[in-house]
Amino acid sequence: GAVVSQHPSRVICKSGTSVKIECRSLDFQATTMFWYRQFPKKSLMLMATSNEGSKATYEQGVEKDKFLINHASLTLSTLTVTSAHPEDSSFYICSARVDRGWVQETQYFGPGTRLLVL
Amino acid sequence: AQTVTQSQPEMSVQEAETVTLSCTYDTSESDYYLFWYKQPPSRQMILVIRQEAYKQQNATENRFSVNFQKAAKSFSLKISDSQLGDAAMYFCAYRNYGGSQGNLIFGKGTKLSVKP
Numbered sequence: 001g002a003v004v005s006q007h008p009s010r011v012i013c014k015s016g017t018s019v020k021i022e023c024r025s026l027d028f029q030a031t032t033m034f035w036y037r038q039f040p041k042k043s044l045m046l047m048a049t050s051n052e053g054s055k056a057t058y059e060q061g062v063e064k065d066k067f068l069i070n071h072a073s074l075t076l077s078t079l080t081v082t083s084a085h086p087e088d089s090s091f092y093i094c095s096a097r098v099d100r101g102w103v104q105e106t107q108y109f110g111p112g113t114r115l116l117v118l
Numbered sequence: 119a120q121t122v123t124q125s126q127p128e129m130s131v132q133e134a135e136t137v138t139l140s141c142t143y144d145t146s147e148s149d150y151y152l153f154w155y156k157q158p159p160s161r162q163m164i165l166v167i168r169q170e171a172y173k174q175q176n177a178t179e180n181r182f183s184v185n186f187q188k189a190a191k192s193f194s195l196k197i198s199d200s201q202l203g204d205a206a207m208y209f210c211a212y213r214n215y216g217g218s219q220g221n222l223i224f225g226k227g228t229k230l231s232v233k234p
Binding site (some may be wrong): 034040042043044046049061074091093095106107108111112 | 155160161162163164165168175209213221222224225226227
């Protein structure tokens with residue numbers, strides 16, 4: 001199957017700093033990328049959807065000025081958590097999918113990034 | 119809006135036995151996809167199996183098979199010959215067919231334990 005990588009796998013930062021998480025599709029070009037947040041023992045919560053070259057679409061309740069998403073190319077999307085606070089500590093997962101016209105292919109997931117804000 | 123319900127927060131199975139995980143969903147659409155994803159302790163989401171709603175035949179992948187009942191909006195996962203490596207969280211997911219904004223809708227998950 002297709003491979004999606006994330007970097008870093010875990011990061012610890014001080015409150016008030018910004019953190020960037022990278023998501024790459026390694027062996028395919030992703031038309032659409034997704035960012036999820038997962039709390040312990042909970043399901044995945046979609047934060048935003050992005051298409052290459054266009055602005056991300058954020059889910060209701062997600063602050064777009066706090067969680068900056070850049071989908072610069074068909075193989076790279078970044079999530080920047082700006083002015084991070086302890087409540088932003090969580091597990092962040094990216095996902096990538098190829099859309100061929102009206103048909104959507106399977107969605108593949110990265111290994112996730114654990115963020116701890118002190 | 120579409121919803122996905124997994125009514126079993128936790129399940130347990132003996133190694134080499136068979137277990138079935140339940141999933142129901144609600145939608146007014148006729149064309150859609152259904153998925154089962156596995157999330158082991160590493161937390162890497164892994165696609166287990168995928169079903170297109172227009173296909174009457176149940177999808178199978180080696181020891182994994184589904185029982186897709188479209189009229190009942192039910193999509194259960196059967197794991198045969200369970201192995202220790204099957205222990206994980208299993209998420210059922212729904213996605214509309216077509217369009218650029220079809221997002222996965224996840225259930226709350228079922229934690230599967232496999233006893234040796």
